[in-house]
Each structure stands twice: as C-alpha cells, then as structure tokens.
Amino acid sequence: MKALMFGWEFPPHILGGLGTASYGLTKGMSECGNMDITFVIPKPWGDEDKSFAHIVGACNTPIAWRDVSWEQIRDRLGRYMDPQEYFNLRDHIYADFNYMHLNDLGCIEFSGRYPDNLLEEINNYSIVAGVIARTYPCDVIHSHDWLTYPAGIHAKQVTGKPLVIHVHATDFDRSRGNVNPTVYAIEKDGMNQADHIITVSNLTRKTVIEKYNIDPAKVTTVHNAVEPLSEEIKAINIPRNTKEKVVTFLGRITMQKGPEYFVEAAAQVLRKNNNVRFVMAGSGDMMNKMIRLAAQRNISDHFHFTGFLKGKQVYEMLKASDVYVMPSVSEPFGISPLEAMQVGVPSIISKQSGCAEILTNAIKTDYWDVDAMADAIYSIITYPAMYQQLKIEGKKEVDEIKWVYAGQKVIDIYNKVIYR
Template sequence: MKVLMFGWEYPPHVFGGLATANFGITQGLHAQGDVDITLCLPHPFGDEDRSACKFVAMNSVPIAWREVNHDYVQQRVGNIMNPDDYFRYRDHIYADFNYMNVNDLGCMDFAGGYPSNLHDEINNYSIIAGVVARSEEFDIIHAHDWLTFPAGIHAKRVSGKPLCIHVHATDFDRSRGKVNPTVYAIEKDGMDNADCIMCVSELTRQTVINQYHQDPRKCFAMHNAVYPLKQEWQDIPRPDHKDKEKVVTFLGRLTMQKGPEYFVEAANMVLHRTRNVRFCMAGSGDMMDQMIYLAAERGIADRFHFPGFMRGKQVYECLKDSDVYVMPSVSEPFGISPLEAMQCGTPTIISKQSGCGEILTNCIKVDYWDIHALADAIYSICHNESLFDYLSEEGRKEVDLITWEKVGARIKDLYLKTLGWK
C-alpha cells in the first residue's frame, strides 16, 4: 500500500505537538511492513529521521519551469531531496505559476513553523501538492490537521484517490470557542471532502460530528501513543527528593487552551499549606507575561520558575526532575506530554477535559476549573510517598503498553476499509 502524506512539521524541528504525532504515526505505519509513505513537508532541514518514509521537500518542488542542470540542482537541494525528483516534478507542472514569488529553481520558499503569513503558506503548499500528486504513485492520501487539508483536497481532485484527514485539534480547542471563521472554513472543507476522518480522541470526534456536522460513520477515534524513551533519556537519573523540596511541573504552550492560570492558582493554594514545594512552568506562549505577573500578585514568585521553551533531552530532564506533572488543559484533543511524564515515572494529574484521559487509568483526573481538587491532588502526591510510588510505577507500566505500532495497525486497517480492500 502506498500513502501520500501531507504534514507540516517533523522532529527534530518541533514547533508544536504535531511533529511528535507525525513522527509516531509514520514510524507506526512503517512497522506494519507493507506500507510505503511519501511524506510532504513545507520546509525539511535534512537532519530528520528518514527511516520510515520518503521525504518530499515542498520548497524544492518546481511550480515554474527553469532550465537548470543536474549539478546545480544537486548543490541547491541535494541535502533535503533527491535531485532526480526535482526533474520528475518539473515534468508535471500543470499551470503557469511564474507570477508567483518563485526562486531561480522555480520553487516557492517556506519559512517553516508558523510564520505571520501562515495562510499564504498554506495556500502555496496546496498549489505544490498538485504537482506532487500528478508525479507520485499512491493509493490513498493522509493529511494532518487544517494546515494541510487544502493540499489533501487538491491531491484528491487531481488523482481521484480517497482522502483521510487526521484531526489533531480543532479551532474550538485552540480558541475556547471563539472560533476564527477562516480556520473553521478550512477545517470544515477538509472534513466535507474527506472519505475518512481520524480524530485523536472520542472528545475530538464528538466535536467534529456536532460542531462541523460530519457523518458519524466516517469519523473514528484514533488515540495517540508514545515512543519508547531513547537510551540516552532512559539513562537520565531521577533525583531523590525524599525529605527534600518537591518539584511540580507544567510543560506546554502558555496559551488559554492549556489552562496555565489554573496551575498558578492551585500552586498558590498548595503554598498556603506548605512551602516545601517549587513550581516549574516550562514553555512559551502569549500568556507568559500574564503568568509571571499572576505569580507575583499571589506572592509566590520566589517558588516559581519559568525556564522557557524546552525540546528533546531538556524535556525529559525536566520531567525526571519533577515529583508531579500537571496538565490542566481547558480543552485538550489528546495530549502526549502526560504519557511522556508517566514514561519517566513522574506521577501525573490531567484535566477531565483531556482526550488522553480516555485511555489512561493510573493518573489523577480533575476538572480544569476545580483548583481546590487540583491543589489537593498536588499536595497529596508530594506528601504521600505510597501514592507517589504507586502512580510512578503503575503509570510507567501502563504507558509502556501504549505504542505507535498499535496505532499504525489501526490506521492501516482504516486505510483498507476506506479503499474498499477489506
């Protein structure tokens, strides 16, 4: 089976949770043994793990004819894409795009990540998808999140092949209901044109059905997973905080979706009962300054740390150094970070409004707005060694069974049903 997949980011260049999920899904599908993936990315860097799929650098796909020799193309794009693919794609340019801002290879540049002209980049990406879809052989299309839905739709119209879309989040989750009409329109258009909709949780599936008016028969919950820790991260020691200061961590975007203010308010309540706890709020976002001011207003700034955005090994060092991990999200379609914390043996508290709670048992769940329950849970884990040990050990065991290979098998099964091969 051959899959044409449209993604937006991929490790080690992580701008959000989409990169981690995209990596896990491609690895899980590759593990099935008979799934060949061609993954399109707007701006790959050349240092990605390419063991699971063939990469297409969309910023190296020509949309305007240029007379260039092989050596020059090799010099320009050889680190991110096979130069032979450049010439193959050049033969499938389907319109005159010279009016667009193309470079000397006839290609469009992409910033990578989420720049201020994001909507322009989404449109450009979808135009290039037409060239790729005319050039590649594939059985089915898989598009990740609204950023790539227009590309998926274009590929479907060009090829006539079925389209699977993967909803990792909706604008209802990102905006607390204050939906951006442009984003909503892109999301709904993708869903309307999809033959199969994969949602990262039943919570998200219900949003897709009720808010985007989709047929429940084509909507499926497809929970995420977590990859085994790299050996270098397994070797990171867990400090012994017994009879010492405890560390409670929030790690994620500091945006209203993630509920950072509830973490600060719960921390304030805990610190009225004990001063033997430090709070770490790792991440960046538009609420960073607001959270710093809030901690100062509550008089707990001396117990709060804001280390900023973390990636890779830094994340696991932070998680292993923590006694409690908290994800108080207001609306979390899934949330992979609690699984990563539990992998590290860190007891975890999540909001009941989190999709990952549908598959997790050995963690504590509270309503995001119930700061009293959240403070009680934090205090209990920090001061009850038996509870800490139980959640640490059982949580690790539980998460070790939630693998991307199992997710890959379920996705392959959906592919087969969508294609009518099963």
C-alpha cells in the first residue's frame, strides 16, 4: 500500500511533539509490512532517517520550469534527493507559477519552522503538493495537523484518492478557547474534506465532534506511543546529588502547558522541603513571566530555566530528575510523560491530557489543583516505596505502548477508506 503523507516536522529537527509523533507512527507503520510511505515536509535538512520512508522536501520541488543541468541539481540538492527526482517533479508542473517568488531552481523557499508568515507558507505548501501528488502514485493521502490540511485537500483533488487527516491538536487546545477564526476555518475545512479523521485521544475526538460538528462515525482515536530507547540513550549516566531532589517540567512554556501551576506547586513544596530543585526546561512566550513569578514567590534560588532542549539533552535532563510534571491545561496527548517513565522517572500528569486515558502508573491531578500537585510531588520525593513503585511499574507499562500497534490501527483505517 502506498501512502502519501504531509507533515511539518521530522526528527532530528523538531520544535515540538508533532515531529516526534509523525516519526514514531511512520516507523511503526513500516514495521507492520507492505507499506510504501512518501513523507513530505516543507524543508528537509538532509540528516533525516530515510530507512522507512521516502522524504520529499517541498522546498526542493520545482513549481516553475527552469533550464538546469543534472550536475547543477546534483551539486545543489544531492544531499536531499536523487537529481533524477527533481526532473521527475519538474515534468509534473501543472500551471505557470512564475509570478511567485521562486529561486533559480523554480522552487519556493520554506523556513521549516513556524514563521510570522505561517499562513503564507501553508498556502505555498498546498501549491507544491499539487506537483508532488502528480509525481508519486499513492493509494491514500495522510495529512498531519492543520498546517498540512490544505496540502492534503489539494492532493486529494488531484489524485481522487481518499484523504485521512490526523488531528494532533486543535486551536481550542493551543488557545485555551480563544480560537483564531482563520485557523479554525482551515481545521474545519480539513475535517469536512477528509474521508476519515484520526485523533490522538478521546479528549481530542470529543472536541472534533462537538466544536467542529463532525459525524462521530468519521472520527477514530489512535493513541500515540513512544519509541524504544536507543543504545546511546540507555548509556547516558547522570551523577546524582543524593541530598537534593530534582523535579522537572519539560515542554513549551506557553499557556497550553500550564507552567504557572508548576511554579505555584514548587513554591508549596519548598515550604515543606528545601532540598529540592525545580527545573523548567523549554522555551516559549511565557518564559519571562515564569521567571518573574518564581522571583515573586521567592524561590529563584531553587528554580532553574534551561532553555530549549533537544534530542539527547532531553534524556539527560530526564535521567537527572526524580519527578516529571506535566500540568497541561489542554493536552491532546502528551508524549513527554511516556519518555520520562521510560527512563524510570515517576510522572505527574494533568487529567486534562490525552495520555491520562492510557496511563495507569502515573499520578493524575487537575491542572488547576496546585495543592494536589504539590502533595504528589512531596509524596514521591519523601516516600521511597512510592517512588520505587511508580518508577518500576511505570517503566513496565510504557514499554508496552508501542508505535507498531498504533501503526496497525492507522493501516486498518486506510483499508477502510480505500475499500469502502
């Protein structure tokens, strides 16, 4: 079965959970066998894992004809694609896009990030999708998150193949209800045009049905999973300070993630036990506000801000931690607690997170219940039996949450829309 996937991020260059989930699911699907996946991203960097999916860069796809030689393409694009692929794509240009701002290869430049002109990049991505969909034969189209829905819709119009969209989050999650009407319109159009919708949790499924008026029969939950630890990650050994405990928040410092509740819980714990260090790992628009809040609570000498961590750094931070806390206000799924539990770190998660639907050996509190959160942190760092129970049983549980199982569920959905 051939699947044409549109994504926005792909490891090792990721800015959030979307890239991690896209990678894990794609790899899990390939392990199920009989899958040929072409994965499109706006801008590849050349060091992506291509062992289980063919990576295509929108930024390397010509949408206007240019008279270039094989040698020129080899020198410019050789680390991203076979030069012949460029010419195959060039053969499928379907309109005159010379009015657009293009480079000397007839391609649109993409940032590969979330720039100020994001809506323009989303539109450009959908234009490029027309060339890609004409070039790579497929049985089904799969669009990851709202940024790629217009590309998926265009690919469906070109090929006539069924479209599956994957809702990793909605704007209701990102904005605490203060929804951007333009984003909502893109999301709603994607949902209306899709043949089937995959959500990462029942929480998100409920939002899709109730807030976007989608037929429940059209929406299926496929919970995320976690990648097995590599030998490199297993080998990380962080010396521990036996006198001080470390409690960590790891994620974007934005209102969706509830960072202020973590700071308030930290202040409560430090009133009872001064031998604790709290770490807020990540970056985001609320970072300066959190630095000020820690100062106002007079806990700055026990509170650390690391900035954005990626790859190996994430696991180094987790392995240095005694407790992991995810106090998200609205978290469609939340892979980071699974990653923490994988390395034996007891986790506290909000009841408002999708992963709370599948995790048994994690402590669950309401995001706003700072007292309960502080009590949970204090209990884990104070009572060794509780710490050991959560550490051992948590790891055991998460080791059985595998992407290959999620991948098979997605393939079953593909079969349903292809052969209905």
